Each structure stands twice: as structure tokens, then as C-alpha cells.
Amino acid sequence: MLIGVSVICTCLLFSIMVLILYFSKKRVNNIENKTYSVLLIINIFGLILELLCCYFTYTNGQSVFDTMMCIFCNRLFILYLLTWLTAFIFYIFYTTFTSGIKSKKDINYYTKKFFIAFGILYMVMFVLALTLPLYYYHDSDYVYSYGPAANLLVVFAAVIVVFGLYCLYKNRKTITKKQYLPLIVLIGLLLLAVVIRNLNPGIILINSTFAFITVFMYHTIENPDFKIIAELNRNKYIIEKNIQGTSNFMFNLTSEARKYITDIYRISNDALKNNEKDYYKKSFNEVLKATKTVESRVNNLIDISAIDIKNIKISNNKYDVKQMIEELKLQFQNKINKNINFVVNVSQSIPELVYGDKIRLKQVLSSLLNNAINNTNAGFISIEVNDIIKYDVCRLIISIEDSGKGLDLEKVNDILGYNVDNETVQEINADDLDLNLKMIKKVVKMLGGSFLLTSEENKGTKVTISLDQKIASETDASLESQLEDYRTLLGLKKILIVDDDLKELTTLENYCNELNIDNICTMYGNDVLDRIRTGQKFNLIIIDDAMNKMNALDILKALKANENFKTPVVIMLEEKKLSISKHYLADGFSDYIDKTKLDVEIKRIIDKYLN
Secondary structure (H helix, E strand, C coil): HHHHHHHHHHHHHHHHHHHHHHHHHCCCHHHHHEEEEEEEHHHHHHHHHHHHHHHHHHHCCCCHHHHHHHHHHHEEEEEEHHHHHHHHHHHHHHHHHHHHHCCCHHHHHHHHHHHHHHHHHHHHHHHHHHHCCCEEEEECCCCECCCCHHHHHHHHHHHHHHHHHHHHHHHHCCCCCCCCCCCCCCCCCHHHHHHHHHHHCCCHHHHHHHHHHHHHHHHCCCCHHHHHHHHHHHHHHHHHHHHHHHHHHHHHHHHHHHHHHHHHHHHHHHHHHCCCCCHHHHHHHHHHHHHHHHHHHHHHHHHHHHHHHHHHHCCEEEEEEHHHHHHHHHHHHHCCCEEEEEEEEECCCCCEECCHHHHHHHHHHHHHHHHHHHEEEEEEEEEEEEEEEECCEEEEEEEEEEEECCCCCHHHHHHHHCHHHHHCCCCCCCCCCHHHHHEHHHHHHHCEEEEEEECCCCCCEEEECCCCCEEEEHCCHHHHHHHHHHHHHHCCEEEEEEEHHHHHHHHHHHHHHCCCEEEEEEHHHHHHHHHHHHHCCEEEEEEEECCCCCHHHHHHHHHHHCCCCCEEEEEEHHHHHHHHHHHHHHHHCCCCEHHHHHHHHHHHHHHCCCC
């Protein structure tokens, strides 16, 4: 008996020391650490409970109170052992399965299945532990409990071990040595404890084994620094993998814009050499067309400042863009003439799932492909899908091009000049795949997108659709939240600087970098609001007063409309406005910066709000 109690007391002492050490340090707030915290706390509770079980089992029968406490403590101790085993196997399950799964949706799916299965099993065991018989033995040497309720633990432990081994085997290619060590050590110690128990029933080591594993796991938990670095490296690999596609997309846009600029230059030179009035008129029309095309490419495709998150039309339906394009490819590849080269290119950086109207979008793309097939006898038909991502919004840029008959200038101008706003969209039939270009433009407008058309007779047609879709939460990368936890863990500060003067913005960024302050710089007022709406956190926001599109006060009022917004906002003032600085403070700004001495003022503000 003394040997068993001594082992329990020793394990309790070490567990308390680990508890103090663990909770005295800052930790990343992830599932593994939360689960380990639970294991650590309940293990100390279990060791204390086991000491009470030894005492009241030894005094069992001496009084009614001792008998009642003996029954209560031993039943509660069995429930504790069931709980510890359940928490432990969840830790093993989560650390092994999530190491090989990249989709948060899949992680949530498997976690839900785990809780359903083991939740039911735990409740059954819980009821049996309270109802099955439990007997107690004590003499001068031995103190222990036995019976069906105690044997129940052996069955449950066997289930835990088998499931744990299955997790290790299933994910053996993705897990590290540290992830399978706790279970392997537990199995070895449990076998040793059973052997010792058979040799000497007074030495009860089951809970001490759990205590040792709990302390041992402290040294196997992944270091948050390494996890962040691993996540960064994984994202770096994804970025490098997709950068070629993005570069090609930007190169094509640049080449296309350069082509139209060259045409403008050529047409203008030809017009200067020709004195005919009709030639002038034709030249000006061509220049106007080329100018509008270049402007459309910039404004509707690559200008991310135009992405306004609050105005995105969000549908409750989620869909996979890549899967939708693959469906279209399979649907149309057998319909296309063998003389036509059918090319499909989809950017790999497109999010897994987005919110939107897949049915309408697929209807539009199907109609465009039908139109391309009907007007192309030889050459090519291509689908190009690219993306520009801003926070949790993905701008889809889908181009369908062919080398077919094309349209004359008058027809193109008629379609582009068609006023969608004066038409209703209620009569659109979702099953109608034979929409004309005017109707397609109408549907795209209804979806909140933009429609671009370029065509030339006997050379072909290109239709580009730009559509902003909110990224589904299941596909949001965990990197940003992990980095936020990491910044909090290390006490790092981050500021947001807003200024539409690029030279001044660069100067401010350099000052912050010299002071080792993490900073993000933007030239757009709406960008500030979008970052806050999407949950980004800053310790300080600095805004220039002389913003063109959205001034500092407008930005502040929009931020203050959120009751949870508590970040200090500092305004930068020109010398002539310093005399009315008190008015800005009265409006709600935390402080102001004199722009005539930026280096000194930035240091003052950072010392005041971040140090």
C-alpha cells in the first residue's frame, strides 16, 4: 500500500510542477494545446481523487460516512479514467488526422464524426460505470477495488488503443515521431502496469501511467514556432507553384493593353497624314474603342481597390469553381469539331469553395461556349480562368475566346451599349442554354459582375466576365489566424498606415521598418474598412487627412460605427491645419501627427501607443 501511495504522490508532485510550468508560459491557442490543458488539469484532479480512494477504501466499513465516501470516490475515479482516455484519444486523433488534411472542411467533418462515435461510446460507458458492481478490498498490505465496473476500463482502454493504432497506421506517411510516441509509450506502460498488478495487487499503476504520459506529452507537443514556420513554408510552396500562372495572366493583360496602345499610336499617326474628314471620324472611333477597351481591362479586372466587400452579392450556395469548369470541359469537348483545338486553363490558386450562383454562372458559360462552337469551324476555342484575391473575396476572371466568324463593329457597339439597368431579369429561364450576348450581359449584371466583349470579323470573339465572389469560410487558410496568435504570443505590435501619397507612404513605411514595427500600408480608405470587417487586428491606425476619395474623418466614422472597434486612430495633419487639431481630437481621433516632422512624430506616436 505504501509503495502505491508513494508512487501516486510522486506523480502528483511532478504533474503540479508541469502544470505550473505550462500555464506560466504563453501558448498558441490551438486545439492541441487546449486538449493538452484539459488532460493536465483532470490528471491532477485524478491523482488527488486516487489518494482519497486509497484512504476511504482502507477505512471502508468503519463508519457510514467512510462507506459512502468509498463508493462515491471510487465511482468518480472510474469516470475520471474514462474521461482522461477519451481526451487522450481525441488528442491522438486530431494531431494525426489533421497532419494529412489541408481542407478545414474535411477536418471539421472527421472531427464531427469522432465526437458522434466516441460521444455515444462514452455515454454508454458512463452509465455502465455507475451501474455495474464494484467491490473493495483492503488489509494491512493491499488496498484496491475490483469487479465488472473496474473491468469496464480494460475494455475501454482496449478500444482506445486499437483506434489509436488505426489513426497512426492511417496517417503513417504524414505524422512525425513526436505524434505517435505518446500512444506507443502508453501501450508499453499499461502492459507493464498489468503485469505488476498481477504480481502485487497493492501496487496500482494505471493512473500513475496516465500521469507519466501527461508529463511526457509536454515534451512532444509541437513547438508553435516550428508549426508557424511549417505553415509558412507550405504556403510559400503553394505560392511558388501558382506564381507562373499569375505571371502568365498579367503578361497576357499587359500584352493586350500594349497592343491597343500601339493601335492608338498607329491610328493617330495615320490620321495626321490624312486630310479626309471621313478618315478622321473613322480614326477617332477606332481610338475611342481601343481606349475604352484598355480602360475596361484596368477598371474591371486588375483594379483590386474597386473590390468593395460590403457590396458583394453573397449567395448562401457554395460551389467549386474548378469542378464547375471541369464539368463544362467534359460537357463540351465531344461537341467540338476535331479541327478545333479546345484549350482549358484554370489557375490553381482559385479557392476551393466560394459563395455564388453556380447555376446562373454555368448557364452563362455554357451559352458562350455554344456560341463559340456555332461560329467556329477551325482554329481554337479556349477557356481561361484566373483570380485576384482580396482578403475573403475572390475576383473570378473568366475569358472564353474563339477564332470564329467574329462580329462587326456596329454589332459590338450595340451589345456594349445595351442598357441592362432598364431591363428586368425575372424572365430568365435557368434551363435556356441559348442566350444571346445581350441576355448574357444581363445575367452577368444580375450576378454583380462585369461583361467585356472584343470581336473582329473573320478573326474571332473574346468575352471576359469579371465576378467578385466571397470565399467560403471552410477554405479560409488558418495561416492568418495562426500568425495573429503568434504575434500575441510574442507581444508583437502591428499598425495600419493609410495615405494616397505614394512618396509619403513609402517614407512612413521606412520609418516603421527602422523601428522594427510590423506595418501594413494602403492608399485606399475602403481598404481600411474591409480589413477591419474581415477580422484583421491592429494596435494602431494612422490616416492622412488629405485623402482624395475618402477623407480621414469619413473613415473614422465608418470604423466607430462598429461598437467593438477600440483601436486608436491617429490623423496626420499639414502645418496649416495644426491650429484646429483640437477639433480633430473632439471628433474622435486619439492623437495627431505634424507632417512637417514625420520622423520625430512617428517615433512619439509609436512610443505612446505601442511601447
